[in-house]
Amino acid sequence: MTMISSLIRFGRRQLHTIISREIIKPSSPTPSHLRTHNLSLLDQITTNTFIPMVVFYTNTDVKMFELKNSLSQTLTKYYPFAGRHAKIAPSYVDCNDDGVEFVEASIGSTLLDFFKHSQHEDLDQFFPYGRIWNKNRSSHDLQSDGVIPLAVQVSHFECGGVALALSFSHRIADGSSLIRFFYDWAKMTRFGSSEQKQEFPIDPQFIPFQNINLNFDGISLAVSNDCITRSFTFPNSKINDLKNKVKSMTIESRQPIMNPTRLEVLTWLLCKCSMAAATKNNSGSSKPSGIGLVANLRSKMMNPLPENAIGNFSFMEILTMDEDEMKAESFVGELKKQKMQVHGLTNIEDAFGRLQEMGLETNVEEMRRKYEETYICTSLCRYPTYEINFGWGNPVKVTIGGNLKKNSVIFIDAPNDDGIEALVCLGKQDMAVIQTDPELLKFC
Numbered sequence: 001m002t003m004i005s006s007l008i009r010f011g012r013r014q015l016h017t018i019i020s021r022e023i024i025k026p027s028s029p030t031p032s033h034l035r036t037h038n039l040s041l042l043d044q045i046t047t048n049t050f051i052p053m054v055v056f057y058t059n060t061d062v063k064m065f066e067l068k069n070s071l072s073q074t075l076t077k078y079y080p081f082a083g084r085h086a087k088i089a090p091s092y093v094d095c096n097d098d099g100v101e102f103v104e105a106s107i108g109s110t111l112l113d114f115f116k117h118s119q120h121e122d123l124d125q126f127f128p129y130g131r132i133w134n135k136n137r138s139s140h141d142l143q144s145d146g147v148i149p150l151a152v153q154v155s156h157f158e159c160g161g162v163a164l165a166l167s168f169s170h171r172i173a174d175g176s177s178l179i180r181f182f183y184d185w186a187k188m189t190r191f192g193s194s195e196q197k198q199e200f201p202i203d204p205q206f207i208p209f210q211n212i213n214l215n216f217d218g219i220s221l222a223v224s225n226d227c228i229t230r231s232f233t234f235p236n237s238k239i240n241d242l243k244n245k246v247k248s249m250t251i252e253s254r255q256p257i258m259n260p261t262r263l264e265v266l267t268w269l270l271c272k273c274s275m276a277a278a279t280k281n282n283s284g285s286s287k288p289s290g291i292g293l294v295a296n297l298r299s300k301m302m303n304p305l306p307e308n309a310i311g312n313f314s315f316m317e318i319l320t321m322d323e324d325e326m327k328a329e330s331f332v333g334e335l336k337k338q339k340m341q342v343h344g345l346t347n348i349e350d351a352f353g354r355l356q357e358m359g360l361e362t363n364v365e366e367m368r369r370k371y372e373e374t375y376i377c378t379s380l381c382r383y384p385t386y387e388i389n390f391g392w393g394n395p396v397k398v399t400i401g402g403n404l405k406k407n408s409v410i411f412i413d414a415p416n417d418d419g420i421e422a423l424v425c426l427g428k429q430d431m432a433v434i435q436t437d438p439e440l441l442k443f444c
Contacts, residue, residue: 016125016155017106024068024152025099026075026082037080037093038211039171041352042312044091045216046170050131050151051178052401054123054165055385058111060392062154062162067390068102070189071152075100077202078181078310080172084146090171091213093149101151103128111161115397120229120423123401128153131167132402147171162392165401170312176296177310179383180204189390204310207348226427227406230435231399234266235419238443242269246328255329257336263411266420267291267377268331270409273440274375274426275326277433288407291319292374293335295342303347315342315351318374376408381420385413399423 075082083095107114107125114122124132128151149169156162168178184202191201234242242265250257271291278287297313298305305313317338325331345351385398400410404425414421426434434440 017108019104019106021101021103023099024071024075024102026079026097027069027072028076030076030079030082030095030097034079034206035095037083037095037206038209039085039091039093040207040209040311040348041212041214041355042314043171043173044089044212044214045355046174046312047405048217049133049170050167051170051175052123052127052132052165052167053175053178053182054126054163054399054401055182055388055395056111056161056163056397057390057392057395058159058161060160060162060390062156062392064104064154066192067154067189070192071100071102071185073192074181074185074188074202077184077204080206080310081150081168081181084148085169085171087145087147089213089215089217090147091211091215093172094146098148101128101148103151103153105153105155107155107157107163109157110159111157111163111396112159114157120231120401121403123399126153126155126163126165127151127167127401128165129167133404164390172312173310174296174312174314175378175380176298176307176313176383177204179380179385179388180308180310182388183384186388186390203308205306205308206310207305227403227425228428228431229403229423229425230431232270232422232424232440232444233414233419234422234443235414239266239419242266242443246332249327250329250332253327253329255333257329257332260332262420263379263381264332264335265328266411266422267293267335267409268326268328269440269443270422270424271321271331271375271377272326273434273437274407274424274430275321277426277430277437280433281427281429288373288375289320289322290370290374291321292316292371292376293319293338294376294378295339296379297342297345297348297351300339300342301345301347301350302343305348313348314378315345316376317341318370374407376405377411378409379411381411381413383413386415386417 079095080093082097082099083093084098085093131151147169149172151167153165154162166178166182187201239262243260246260246265247258294314294316297315298307298309319334386394388395397415400423404410406425408425410423412421
């Protein structure tokens with residue numbers, strides 16, 4: 001363990017001190033027959049990024065030894081997370097038990113002050129080595145051809161509150177898998193303090209795949225200093241108002257949609273307002289012309305995968321949209337049509353077959369172009385984010401850090417199960433417009 005005495009100031013408000021850094025390894029070695037975890041086609045084509053999630057707790061009694069010990073035990077089940085994969089075009093994970101990075105830090109404020117005065121970018125300080133989406137300041141990764149998939153940081157506030165953050169390689173798994181790991185680690189921590197210490201209460205499923213090397217670098221998120229991420233929270237009552245509005249609009253158009261979902265109406269509202277903002281700012285031909293919808297395949301196929309399947313099991317459909325097609329009946333109707341196509345997949349092999357039909361190895365630039373010219377919408381709702389309980393009670397706040405891809409939205413459950421928080425990343429000029437858009441603010 002290394003003690004760090006230097007102080008680092010983040011933004012305008014917070015004082016952040018690194019206390020220690022170390023590597024946590026699995027508590028028992030990975031069996032020889034599991035030492036190589038082949039990445040699926042979906043893993044290999046996913047964005048070359050780190051997913052940053054942070055969970056906040058008040059008045060904790062954190063016992064660091066127990067937290068590290070339970071992490072070590074959890075890694076025996078999540079063995080690829082403690083391995084290494086290649087920086088460029090990885091096709092497998094070497095499950096060598098080299099361990100995950102673990103950082104402890106202190107924050108020079110109370111949790112309440114942080115919530116009152118911080119902006120989204122102030123979350124960056126909670127993530128180890130600056131591993132946020134496409135950013136990485138880790139000296140380990142910079143000096144090596146291998147990538148450490150998982151890094152953890154525990155940050156202590158002056159009031160006894162804690163921010164617990166994970167930064168995880170998207171090449172191994174998706175947001176659903178990260179939440180499952182977080183939930184299982186918390187469960188292991190609680191369970192480890194009970195009398196039944198010999199049992200393992202967690203059982204993630206790593207599905208074996210044949211080794212196929214696409215030699216594909218993945219799609220990197222474009223770095224832009226012109227974008228900004230802000231949070232919009234839509235309470236349940238306002239979402240119901242919006243659903244009723246959409247129903248009325250579709251009835252008036254004689255294309256009635258009587259059962260719009262929460263995410264369908266919020267996706268319509270945010271994409272509509274974002275497109276209007278881009279038009280107002282004269283974005284011209286640079287304005288995104290499509291909507292990319294990321295769907296969790298696990299439960300949606302005819303032969304579903306288990307919900308605890310770990311990996312990238314999300315599929316993105318891109319809808320081409322212009323402003324004339326942003327009417328509620330057209331937009332929501334098209335969303336429902338796309339969902340039916342996902343439900344039409346037989347199994348995960350069927351999904352892989354569709355990817356191969358796209359000609360992945362010959363149309364890389366076309367994929368990148370579509371990705372950059374599209375509003376990307378992802379949902380992390382209905383996962384047990386607010387049940388991640390380490391024995392300190394349920395979290396008071398769960399969110400995603402860092403600047404997202406420009407022109408993207410991540411939906412996540414709001415605290416106390418009261419609605420949905422939308423993390424929206426837009427160009428600064430477009431964000432300035434939608435932050436004052438009366439149609440949008442009416443439902444916040």
